[in-house]
Amino acid sequence: MTQMPQISRRFFIASVTAMSGGMAVGFNLPGLGGSAEAATHPAEVNAWVVIRPDDTVVIRVARSEMGQGITTSLPMLVAEELGCEWGKVRTEFPTADENLRRKRAWGEMSTGGSRSVRTSQEFLRKAGAAAREMLIAAAAAQWQVPVTECQAANSGVTHQPSGRTLRFGEVAEAAAKLAPPAEPKLKDPKDWTLIGTPQKRLDTADKVTGKPVFGIDVRVPNMLYAAIVQCPVFGGTVKSCDESQVRGSKGVRQVVALPGAVAVVADSWWQAKKAADALPVTWDEGQNGEVSSASIAELLRGGLAAPEAAVVRKNGDIDAALATAAKRIEADYGAPFLSHATMEPQNCAAHVTPEKVEIWVPTQSGEAALAAAAAAAEVPAEKVTVHKTMLGGGFGRRGAVQDYVKQAVLIAKAVGQPVKLLWTREEDIRHDFYRPAAMARFTAGLDASGMPVAWRVRVTGPSILANLFPQRLTNGVDASFANGFTEEMAYDVPNYEVSYAMRATHVPVGFWRSVNHSQNGFFRECFIDEMAHVAGQDPYQYRRKLLSKDPVRLAVLDAAAGKAGWHQPAPQGVSRGIALVEAYGSLCAQVVEASVGDRGQLKVHRVAAAIDTGHVVNPAILQSQVESAIVYGLTAALYGAITIENGRVSQGNFDNYEMLRLGDMPVVETVLVPSGGFWGGGGEPGVPPLAPALCNAIFAATGKRIRSLPLKGQDLKRA
């Protein structure tokens, strides 16, 4: 049992501020050390900035581009301080092996947790500022004038008294030879001219012509293709495989046995896939061949009632407060496993020779891919080269786990020439690391005015950290399973307790866009609506009361309600629901307008969203990310469910694991309400509020309280 101290509702903003302040002290910022020795280009001013003689500025991007726009937003942070013309910026992705050779000059390269901007903004701005100061110093030295008389702007350095100018490209090589400043001076946010402006994405032109090379597009000379079949029951192994059935099939080169899987290597992927389909494999399904969604639900219901659980947040005396409450509400909620379903199925190309291992892979973490390749090939990390390609979506599937890298390396090692492994869509959906199935049990006591005096929360389900990173558990507890109920639960409830009963299943779980916030946001914000209903109060005004001492959250809630026109009646036949979630250092509120027809047909008309990420680098991209998150959340709320029968996943493709399509797309109106002073994430915070706002709208329309997802298959007819 662990117990966390009471956390004030100001915890989040305060902690973010403290962290960003703390990073400047005693933290070796990536890319700002003396770079000249390790530089790969004579005009590499530092690890992040190369300036060519024609003034082109190449800005290195360490994170992976998977649609979230970091190819544009991260260079904006550098360019703002550098003082270059934005139109002269080009980008380049350093590789994980270069990072290793240069003693992690680019810091952490993994891309997830909506971290790209918030955890690298400081060193990227400092890299730009340091480069600017070095360019100024180089120009001043050439003119033999004091640096204080020089300024940099629009890709040039000007000597103010004489009006002389030198272009960046003319002084870059000299600047690169100078020692970097110890503490480059950053602009005051009020002086920003690029950060905070809507800039077009730098990768659009390529993406409309089919040019970008995704992992699936990699072509290496002499390359073969591999298809794979994996044991349908997680954790099972290959008992036997009758290779003779496919040997001699046109194009088929080799059958490779892998842990829990068999791969077929052929001259083309289609030949490999056909042979893999035809290959008779007998599996040893292990102990889990009987597990079903029903048995998992039973396990989780046990978790709801279990006397033993880890208390992860506690304030006040909940039993005393419940005993004297005027009203008591109880409810159980549930959410299913979900697959990421990136548009690009998992894949990796590999070439293993005695001298080195080379991989080409769409990965959210080049460093994790490098480690996986080295481990699979049993070689030191220095022998691995990672070519990171574009990613056809990531959403958490391509980060912590690099299972396809391991497989590709093992296959390539067995074959002795380059091989590109590509999973079918079916393999992709059936062998994911799923958003955990979860349940929650709530007991709340309201006072005579309807406000909560006590709230007991029990959550249960499989822990991602226990599955992937057991070393990150604290005394065996994964408090992150209760994300959204611990420090991010800002509502004013004097007596409050949250506990987590961990329940493991054989279904692998992993990080799915917004992770545990995705289910907990649904549970929490629907139950707040239940409280408001019992209290006989408007759900928006009820939340306002619960946040009365919290202007930052109120502003976001008010902005969404204002955009939706909450103060005016909804159009005829349309109902509204609202939700507010804090995740990844940002706040996002959404109002959903939906209608339910006589036969229970649901139509989602409009979503009004407000988001506060503190500072905003590129408002146009943030807006896209909120739209994207809403689609991701709405797809899951309407259709998303991975179910288990006989130990295996029942779904396999988009015919039974459905996706939102254009015809179902509601109007989305997003307002950005950046309050400044902190840097929050942009990719994920928009996902969790959608499901509860939608289900609260359905309740408003029908009186039916939705306590489990997805909505598909549920009877929504008016109660």
Add this chain to the structure above:
Amino acid sequence: MARLTVNGQTQEVDVDPDTPLLWVLRDTLGLCGTKYGCGIAQCGACTVHVDGTATRSCSVPVSVVEGSQITTIEGLSVEGGLHPVQKAWIAHDVPQCGYCQSGMIMAVVALLKENPQPSDADIDAAITNICRCGTYARVRTAIHTAAQA
């Protein structure tokens, strides 16, 4: 041997006749702008034009399209310039990850050829491609922009 005309060029390809057009384009001809997403004509990432009609190439055996005019995203540009749909896509910064966008654009070009001024309902009915990044709102706006061009 199958004889194909792709982006105006006639080529002979040595593949099994049941090989889907998608894999001939990608792996045999090296035209990788057309993507694999599902293999069962659900997602539209593999959309190309066969004699001007939007076609999900993952589910069409190459033997069926012998003698047809096939256009892929690589062959969409008009006289070296971008197609109006591509220009509209750039104007609205439609793509996010970009993976589904070749198929999306090919589907939209075919729609506008048949129906130069589509209504929102026409667009809903015709454009059923899946985009996991959720670019749908911008896709719709860009279609209307392209229709004005």
